Amino acid sequence: MYIELANQIRIHSLQMVYSAKASHIGSALSIADILGCLYGGVLNIDPQKPEWLERDRFILSKGHACVAVYASLALCGFIDLSILKYYGQDNSMLSNHVSHNVPGVEFSTGSLGHGLPFGVGKALFAKKTGKKWKTYVLMSDGEFGEGSNWEAMLFAAHHSLDNLIAIVDYNKLQSLNTVEKTLNIEPLYDKFSAFGFNVIEVDGHDNVALKNTFLSIPSDINKPTIVIAHTIKGKGVSFMENKVEWHYKSPNQHELASAISEIMGA
Amino acid sequence: MRNAFIEELVEQATKHENIALIVGDLGYSVVEPFANQFPDRFFNAGVAEQNMTGLAAGLASEGYHVFTYSIANFSTFRCAEQIRNDVDYHNLAVTVVSIGGGLAYGALGYSHHAVQDYSLIRCMPNMLIASPGDSQEVKACIRFLIDNPQPSYLRLGKTSKLNFHKDIPKLSPGKWLSIVNNKEITDTILSTGGALEIAINWRNKSTEFLNWNIHSMPLWSMKEKPLQPLQVANFSNVLTIEDHLQDGGFGSWMMESLIGRKELIDRLNTKALDPSICKLTGSQNTLNTLGGLRLFD
Numbered sequence: 001m002y003i004e005l006a007n008q009i010r011i012h013s014l015q016m017v018y019s020a021k022a023s024h025i026g027s028a029l030s031i032a033d034i035l036g037c038l039y040g041g042v043l044n045i046d047p048q049k050p051e052w053l054e055r056d057r058f059i060l061s062k063g064h065a066c067v068a069v070y071a072s073l074a075l076c077g078f079i080d081l082s083i084l085k086y087y088g089q090d091n092s093m094l095s096n097h098v099s100h101n102v103p104g105v106e107f108s109t110g111s112l113g114h115g116l117p118f119g120v121g122k123a124l125f126a127k128k129t130g131k132k133w134k135t136y137v138l139m140s141d142g143e144f145g146e147g148s149n150w151e152a153m154l155f156a157a158h159h160s161l162d163n164l165i166a167i168v169d170y171n172k173l174q175s176l177n178t179v180e181k182t183l184n185i186e187p188l189y190d191k192f193s194a195f196g197f198n199v200i201e202v203d204g205h206d207n208v209a210l211k212n213t214f215l216s217i218p219s220d221i222n223k224p225t226i227v228i229a230h231t232i233k234g235k236g237v238s239f240m241e242n243k244v245e246w247h248y249k250s251p252n253q254h255e256l257a258s259a260i261s262e263i264m265g266a
Numbered sequence: 267m268r269n270a271f272i273e274e275l276v277e278q279a280t281k282h283e284n285i286a287l288i289v290g291d292l293g294y295s296v297v298e299p300f301a302n303q304f305p306d307r308f309f310n311a312g313v314a315e316q317n318m319t320g321l322a323a324g325l326a327s328e329g330y331h332v333f334t335y336s337i338a339n340f341s342t343f344r345c346a347e348q349i350r351n352d353v354d355y356h357n358l359a360v361t362v363v364s365i366g367g368g369l370a371y372g373a374l375g376y377s378h379h380a381v382q383d384y385s386l387i388r389c390m391p392n393m394l395i396a397s398p399g400d401s402q403e404v405k406a407c408i409r410f411l412i413d414n415p416q417p418s419y420l421r422l423g424k425t426s427k428l429n430f431h432k433d434i435p436k437l438s439p440g441k442w443l444s445i446v447n448n449k450e451i452t453d454t455i456l457s458t459g460g461a462l463e464i465a466i467n468w469r470n471k472s473t474e475f476l477n478w479n480i481h482s483m484p485l486w487s488m489k490e491k492p493l494q495p496l497q498v499a500n501f502s503n504v505l506t507i508e509d510h511l512q513d514g515g516f517g518s519w520m521m522e523s524l525i526g527r528k529e530l531i532d533r534l535n536t537k538a539l540d541p542s543i544c545k546l547t548g549s550q551n552t553l554n555t556l557g558g559l560r561l562f563d
Contacts, residue, residue, distance in 0.1 A: 100356060106327070108355060111347055117317045118352055121324015128306055148348075151317035158312075 002207040005075060006036030010236050010263050012071035012084055018256045020088025022096055026234040026246035028068040030171045030204075031138060034229055037210040038136065039072040047077035050103040056133050057122050059107050061115020062140035062169065066098035069105065078104035113146025115139060116166060120152045123164035123224075131163075134219075138167045142174040145183045150195070156224040157196025164224040165217060166197075169204065171233035175247055188228060197226045204229030236263050267422040267460075268296045268365055270401035274408045275333065276300050279307065282412060284329055288322055290315050290336035292365075297335065315340050319348035319362070326358035331415045338366040338380040342419070346386055349417075354390040359415035362387075363422065367397065368460050368509030369543070370424035372553040380421070381539055385514020387419040391488055394439060397421040399462025399482045402431040403443075407484055410437045423460025423509065424550065430462060430482070440490025442481040442497050453503040454479035458486065458516045461507045464559050468507070475505070486516070491523035498530045505535045509559060512538035 013028040039045075043056045060069050067087060074081045079102060086092040093101040097110030106122075109115050119137035126133055143149060156164050174182045185191070192199045198221055202213045210229070217225050233247070234240030237259040251259060276299050279285040286307040287300050301308040307330075311318035315336060322332040334341055341364050342349065353360045364380060371378035387393050394416055396407040404422065411418050430445050437443070442456060446469065455478050457465040462482050468475045479501075498504050498520075506517040517536025524530045539557035546553060554560045 108351070111351060113316070114320055114348065114352055117320025117348070118324040118327070120317065121321035121326075122328060123324075124309075124321060125325050125328040125330065148316035148320060151312075151314035152320065154314065155311060155317055155321065 002033070002036045002040045002211060005040045005072075006032045006207065007236070007263050007266065008075050009035055009068050009071045011260050012074065012081075013067040014237075014251060014256055014259050016067040016070065016084055016087040017250045018253075019085060020096070021250045022067070022088050023248045023250065024064040025067070025250065026173070026240055026243070027062060027065040027140070027169075029235050029237060029240065030231045030233045031062075031065055031068050031169050032236065033205045033207055034138065034167060034169065034210060034231075035068050035072045037207055037214065039076050042211065042214040043136065044133065045076075045104070047104070050078055054131070054133055057106050057119070057135040059109070059115045059119045059135070059137045060098045060105075061109055061137055062112065062143060063097035063109030066094075066096065069098055070094055070102065073102065073104040112140065112143035113148040116149050116152040119164060119166070120156050120161065123156065123161040124159060126163050127159070127161055134163050134165060136165045136167065138169060141168055141170045141172060141179050141185065142182070144168075144185045153192070153195045153197065160222040161224045162219060162221050165214070166224065166226040168226065168228050169231050170228050171231040173233040173242060173244060173247070176244065192226045192228070196223055198223050199226055199228065201228045201230065204231035205235055236266065238262060267398065267401060267404050267424065270404040271363070271408065271420070271422055272296055272299055274405040276303060278408060278412050279304055282331070284331055285412065286325060286330045286332045288318050288332060288334050290318050290334070290340055292336050292340075315345040316348055319345040319360070320352050322360045323348070323352035323356060323358050326353070326360050327356065331359040331361070331412065333361045333363050333420075335363040335365070338364055338371060338378050339383070342380075342383050342386055349387075349393070350390055354392045354417045357392050358417060361396075361411055361418045361420050363420045365422045367421040367423040369539075369550045369553040369557070370460070372548050372550050375547050376544055379544065381509070381511050381544070382514065383419075383421060384508070384510050384516055384519070388488060388514070388519055390417070392417045394418040394485060394487045395421065396485055397459035398484045399457060399459060400428065400430045402429050402434050403437075403482065403484045405434045406437045409434070410485065421459055428463065430466070437485050439485040439487060440483070440493035441485075442483050444479070445482050446480040448477055448479050451477055451479055452501050453505075454481050454501050455505045455507055456481045456483060456520070457507045458483050459509065461509045461559070464509065464554065465507050467560060478505075486519065491519070494520060494523035495527050495530055498524060498533060501533065503533055503535070505537060507537045507559070509554060510538055511541055512536060
């Protein structure tokens with residue numbers, strides 16, 4: 001089920017960026033399996049009640065990968081699938097960075113380094129008021145260049161926010177070059193661990209491993225969790241994988257057909 | 267003003283369980299009454315203002331009214347994008363509190379001079395500026411903000427312990443409060459924030475403004491500009507005064523509100539700090555004098 005949802009997320013994401021001639025398809029394909037897993041059953045959410053008080057909170061900090069979230073929300077029933085065609089159009093609520101005007105989206109992002117501090121605030125609220133829901137924040141690897149994330153990590157660990165789960169989409173490719181050659185963040189596991197987090201590494205495209213990881217995170221460990229999801233930018237479309245240009249390019253008609261064909265044949 | 271702030275916040279927090287205070291590792295000998303009485307709603311974010319503001323927005327998104335507290339530019343410029351994107355754009359009940367408004371920390375150097383903060387905050391569509399002129403206005407501002415939770419900025423200066431209001435005034439955004447009312451005079455000095463004391467100094471000791479009326483406007487924002495022409499029209503001359511640079515400041519805001527009304531613009535003059543003070547350090551009075559705000563001590 002998770003694989004099918006992830007592939008549908010990929011196909012709708014491709015169609016959206018094609019129609020809008022938008023960027024960031026590589027980033028969206030990178031997180032499709034993570035979102036397929038979260039929206040496929042890990043998140044405790046109700047599409048009929050987007051603002052249900054007991055829902056888990058999901059925040060996309062890498063807001064440029066929004067098409068994957070819009071597709072997830074549509075495939076789960078938060079919004080109608082038919083409105084995805086308005087992505088990136090004038091006056092559409094589906095803006096090219098994730099928008100809280102869309103039912104099911106908690107927080108608008110676009111500038112990196114904002115999602116985790118905001119999620120920390122939500123997790124702190126839940127902790128202080130005895131709520132059982134969890135806060136998930138999906139982040140990019142490149143955004144760990146932002147100091148605000150490290151500030152937030154210090155705070156989350158200091159306050160033992162074990163209801164906070166950060167996920168790093170570690171595709172190791174940034175806007176112009178690799179993370180390693182841009183602003184190296186390794187050794188990532190050791191850094192997160194030293195910051196007081198429960199750190200888990202997982203194949204970000206292994207749906208079973210992702211599911212097992214998320215469902216096995218203990219809720220009483222007195223420390224926040226961060227999942228390093230090893231991913232491939234552009235995953236699922238061979239000619240987009242690990243290619244920096246697909247941070248920016250949108251596919252032409254032929255490339256779109258080829259990409260969808262490859263995903264459907266997977 | 268700081269003491270009036272914490273007194274009122276404690277009083278309001280006893281009535282409103284959703285009020286929280288986050289400090290950026292500042293507030294020694296000020297914030298303890300709140301911290302001691304409401305330990306579950308008091309957080310020291312450490313020296314980390316971006317996270318302080320982002321997490322304040324997260325808390326506010328769940329129903330809290332959060333006050334973030336730090337000195338001068340730390341709670342504003344250091345985390346400007348968090349205020350813009352997280353607080354203002356999402357229209358959340360976060361009140362950014364800055365202490366040392368104007369040149370209250372003049373001796374501490376340029377890093378501590380809050381003379382550009384209005385310009386930053388007033389360019390955000392949802393932010394309400396609360397800039398009280400005395401302790402009574404501090405309490406009035408807090409009461410208004412708690413009754414009307416919204417993105418807001420509370421600028422606290424360091425003024426004398428004089429109160430210019432007998433009672434806590436009732437505030438309405440964009441409305442001028444009468445401080446000195448002389449019906450025979452049709453000229454007024456209009457101040458915001460800690461410049462109120464300076465306005466009174468000008469009125470009492472300069473020949474040019476002798477006996478002028480005095481008004482204070484503690485609450486203002488982008489949304490209140492349409493209210494200004496009607497109020498300016500009541501006077502022959504209006505002089506705005508502020509402990510801030512003119513660029514992006516209170517007087518400039520007033521001038522913008524009168525665009526297209528030449529007959530009203532001709533009645534307006536502004537007095538603000540000269541940018542040359544940015545290179546200087548010294549006491550608040552000294553720098554305000556050198557910056558052209560104070561006439562006499």
